[in-house]
Amino acid sequence: MRLKLAHGSFDAEVVKADFRINIYAGSGSDRVMVASFPCGTGTNDSTPVGTFKVRSGSKLIDPQWTNPRTGEKFAANDPKNPIGERWIGLQGTTPDTAKFTGYGIHGTTEPQSIGQQMSMGCVRLGDAEVEVVYELIGEQSTIVIR
Numbered sequence: 001m002r003l004k005l006a007h008g009s010f011d012a013e014v015v016k017a018d019f020r021i022n023i024y025a026g027s028g029s030d031r032v033m034v035a036s037f038p039c040g041t042g043t044n045d046s047t048p049v050g051t052f053k054v055r056s057g058s059k060l061i062d063p064q065w066t067n068p069r070t071g072e073k074f075a076a077n078d079p080k081n082p083i084g085e086r087w088i089g090l091q092g093t094t095p096d097t098a099k100f101t102g103y104g105i106h107g108t109t110e111p112q113s114i115g116q117q118m119s120m121g122c123v124r125l126g127d128a129e130v131e132v133v134y135e136l137i138g139e140q141s142t143i144v145i146r
Contacts, residue, residue: 010034010136012105014123014145016041016049019115021105021123023136035136037129040113042121050097052143058089058104059134068102069120084108084127086134090143105133105143 013022023035041047062076065083074081084107092098105123107130113119114126123145125133137143 009138009140011141012133012137012143014039014041014047014143016045016047016146021125021129021133023133035132037125037133038114039129040108040116040118040124042119043117045117046121047117047119047123047145048092048097048100048103048121049145050100051093052090052097052100052103052145053093054137054139054141054143055089055091056139058087058091059138060087060089061085061134063087080109082109083122084130086130088134088137093142105137106130 011024013024015022019039019041021037021039022033024031025034026032062085063083064076065074065081066072086107088105090103090105092100103122105125107127108114108124110118111126113124
């Protein structure tokens with residue numbers, strides 16, 4: 001039995017209409033989808049569209065989080081922390097997306113929100129799925145949201 005391992009940089013595409021995040025290896029005619037997961041997006045279509053990259057230093061395991069609307073703080077290791085166990089911060093790469101700050105890809109404590117528009121604009125994944133995406137997506141990755 002031969003096992004083929006994917007290596008190199010991976011990129012992501014979030015298809016809001018399908019509530020999917022697709023992970024690709026390679027580029028151009030060599031581009032191959034290596035994973036696809038269901039996701040949740042922002043209430044009232046608030047997840048921004050365009051091209052992003054991973055913000056430097058923003059891949060976090062079990063992060064603390066402060067709700068930007070209420071100021072409520074959640075410590076690391078708090079099982080009530082709504083962003084779950086992983087955070088991948090996004091940064092816009094074009095003039096149209098540079099204005100979007102504070103958005104990311106993260107887990108959730110509300111698994112029923114996957115496949116729904118229920119976040120504050122971030123892309124939500126289930127616990128197992130966000131762990132895989134966290135390992136594949138790096139600072140050289142491009143994330144296109146459409």
